[in-house]
Amino acid sequence: MEKGRIIIVEDEEDILMMLSEFLRGNGYAVDPFNDSKKALIALKNNNYQIMITDLMMPKIDGLQLINFIQKEYLDTLGIVITGYGSLETAIGVMRCGAFDYVLKPFKFEEVLATVDSAMYYFNLIKADNIPKGLRLKSNLLRRYAENKIVRENTILRSCLKDKYKFENIIGNSFPMQKVFELIEKVADTNATALVTGESGVGKELVARAIHFNSSRRDSPLVVVNCGAIPETLLESELFGYEKGAFTGAANTRLGRFEIANGGSIFLDEIGDMSVNLQVKLLRVLQERSFERIGGSKTITVDLRIIAATNRSLEDLVKQGKFREDLYYRLNVVPIHIPPLRERRQDIPLLLNYFLERSNRLNNANIEGFTEEAIKTLLDYQYPGNVRELQNIVERMAVLKRNGYIDLEDLPEKLYANEGVGETAPLNMERGYDTLVSEFEKTLIAKALQETQGVKSKAAQVLSINRTTLIEKMKRLGID
Ligand SMILES: Nc1ncnc2c1ncn2[C@@H]1O[C@H](COP(=O)(O)OP(=O)(O)OP(=O)(O)O)[C@@H](O)[C@H]1O
Ligand SMILES: [Mg+2]
Known part of the structure; x- marks a missing residue:
């Protein structure tokens, strides 16, 4: 049986043929392409586990292929081949979501080793059958990327870490400056942080910044979305279970707390957690220990807890839906991110930031916004906060591609600017x-x-x- 299906995209005919033969000889099914345009179509229509692509190619380059995988949510893991001396480019490519890279000139064995480990990760991800919201996939892959770079070169490693420095959290408004100060102050402590704010304000971004600016940065950051997982499942996800704990528990399984040992755990949407689980979480907060479901051995972990919610925990406490003692335990370092409409100074910066990013990702060349467009963008309420602003800019970049964004390019909801209820005249x-x-x-x-x-x-x-x-x-x- 074949080990896996690979698509290779390389414009140098000789390398393409030899590499394909070599990988076939090692048990893989291989589809070679010297034309990246054709490769793109094949990529979409076949379930490849791995793509090996040259970086520099006419028409569509390797980076665009990687972006395509990301955009289409394909499972394919990308390996990029790039010229000697451009390690920095290669790492940039990994930041864009490639699984790994190989520098030219390469030995075939080296490519094979990379392909084998990609296959290993691919199977791991599939076997884990991760419920939506746990996002272990990206964690796993990010950790792989980081380890690789630790091996490679410490200077370049700091370049990956940059992703979680504050440069990726944009904002010069007073409240955001306060948020940055807080992150800096608490990152390297073990204090539990509670990040609050409306949907899309950047809570997860802040949680990541805390982890990656702490000395735990080389250990995992495990993300658990407590709102997205049903209660019974959430319990076993968090605490794990022993073999035979319940029907279907064929093997002992580690919970997220154990996986996060040494690192941090990010409990997203904590306000949605059931009262029953809140009791168990409280104990982890107090003692850093717990038992797996069906187990009697007490397991102690060393981890940093970061929680987030877009609901008011105070209100939930008042309504009896959230334990007061847990609330106080979580709220050691409260970090509140105000909605975007309350920090409008950040809007121009964010617009430019996302415009640049969208230009890059979509190969677009939009030069900026007209004065009218900016005015309208500044006035808008952004109920979806930064996420909404980001979506608006990305959409416009895709549709417009070059020139200046004008009023007519904005989504209708922006200039319609209707207040709810004012649409129909009151009769x-x-x-x-x-x-x-x-x-x-x-x-x-x-x-x-x-x-x-x-x-x-x-x-x-x-x-x-x-x-x-x-x-x-x-x-x-x-x-
Ligand atoms: N200050 C910021 N600078 C740059 N990007 C930001 C900022 N705030 C948010 N974003 C971007 O907006 C999107 C939403 O951010 P994030 O997922 O952190 O929000 P959230 O508060 O966790 O939202 P939700 O409550 O819906 O989970 C992300 O793509 C993030 O990168
Ligand atoms: Mg979030």
Whole structure:
């Protein structure tokens, strides 16, 4: 049986043929391409586990192929071949999401070793069958990348770490400066941090900055989205289980706390955690110890806990949905990120930052914004915060490609700038109930639109229960 399927993209015919033969001889199925345009189509239509690509090629280059994999959410792991002396470029390529690189001139054995380890990681990721939200895949791969660079060269290693320095958190507003100060102060302590703020303000970015600026940076940062995983599953994800703990537990499995040992764990959407699990988490916070499900041995871990939520834990405490003692344990270092509309000075910086990035990623060449466009972009409310701003800029870069972004290039919602409820003129004769229902409808539709139709998120935006939202949608006939 073949070990895996590889696509090779290389414009030098000789290398392409020899490398293909060599890898075939070592048990891989190989599709060689000397034309990157054709390769792109093949990439999309076949489930390759690995892509080996030259970096410099006419038409579509290696970096674009890597970007394509990312954009299309393909499982393929990319290995980039690049000319001698351009280690720096290679590392840049890894930052863009490549799995690994090989420098020219290379020995075939070297390529094979890289391919074998990519295959190993590929299978690991698949076998883990990770529920959405755990994002172990990117953790695993990032760790691989980091280790490789540690081996390579310490100076260049700092270049990868840069990704999590503050240069990637943009903001010169007063509140953001305060956030930076706080990160700097607490990063290298073991203090538990609680990052709060609306959706899309950059909570995860801040959590990562804390980890990567701490002395734990070479150990894992494990991300767990407590809101995305059902309660029973979350418990076993966090604490692990012993073989035979329940039907289906065929093998002992490590939980995320154990995997994060030595490093940090990021508990995202902590406000969604059930009260039952909150008790168990409290113990981990207090003692750094726990038992696996079905186990009696107490396991002690050394880890840094960072939690985040876009809900108000104070309110949840008042409502009896969040344990007060846990809240105080978590809230040792509170880091609040205000919504973008409350720190508008950051908007121009963010616009430029994302424009540059989108230009680079999409091979676009947009020079900037017209004065009118900027004005409108500055006035907008950004209910989705920085994430929304980023999406807006990326979309425009893809559609426009060059020149200046003008008013007409902006998404309609920006210049329409309608306040909710002001859309239809108020005609009192239509009756109180009808008008209120209409207002409710507009509100809900807007929230659903903002959250891509995810009801739990829409409910959060509106600060109502998910069940209340569903009831209202039924009553108002919203699909
Ligand atoms: N200050 C910033 N500078 C640059 N990029 C930012 C900034 N804030 C947020 N972003 C970007 O916006 C997106 C959303 O950020 P992030 O995932 O950290 O938000 P969040 O607060 O965790 O959101 P949610 O509550 O929805 O999980 C990311 O792509 C992130 O890189
Ligand atoms: Mg987040």
